[in-house]
Amino acid sequence: MRRKDREIRELDQLENILKECDAVRIGAQDEAGLFIVPMNFGYRLEGEKLTLFVHSAPEGRKVEAFRQRGMVAFEMDCGHALRSADTACGHSFTYCSIMGSGVIRPLMSQEEKKAGLGAIMEHMTGRTWDFPDESVDRTAVFALEVSQWTGKSNQAG
Incomplete structure (x- = not known):
């Protein structure tokens, strides 16, 4: 990271960004090439180990x-805002961000899928939910096991 003064290292500050964000953009590659897809997500943070959960229709x-x-x-x-100035080059944009990489894998069992869906719904709604088996069977759920991640903030006034 070029701007070390904007790097976020404290886990509580990183988790605050996770809590504030409502979408993650995942970049992947297949035989057709690179692509990026925005998705709602949930997460589990155990110590410094971060796992993101996403869901989808079962095909595509x-x-x-x-x-x-x-x-x-x-x-x-998250935390987007334009900071205006008297000159064009004096303008800036505030934000907080997290970027990283890891291995994504499908969750296969009902128990795993329900746990992943539970993390998503808890993050998005702030409460716990029950999931009917029939709905879980029709849903693809994935865990992104993060191997490296970093935070950055440009919030200074």
Whole structure:
């Protein structure tokens, strides 16, 4: 990271960004090339170990790529605001972001899928939910096991 003064290293600050963001963009590759897909997500943070959870219909390009259990990159950001100035070059943009990479894998069992869906719904709604088996059976759920991640903030006034 070029701007070390903007790097976020404290886990509580990184988790605050995770809590604030409502979408993650996942970059993957398949035989057709590179692609990026925005998705709602949930997460589990155990110590410094971060796992992101996403869900999808059971078919499609991203699902096929994610089922390959390959390395993906991800990005999420929040806290957007334009900081205006008297000159064009004096303008700036505030944000907080997290970027990283890891291996994405499909969750196979009902128990794993329900746990992943539970993490997503808890993150998005702030509460716990029950999931009917029939709905879980029709849903693809993935865990992105993060191997490296970093945070960045440009919030200074």
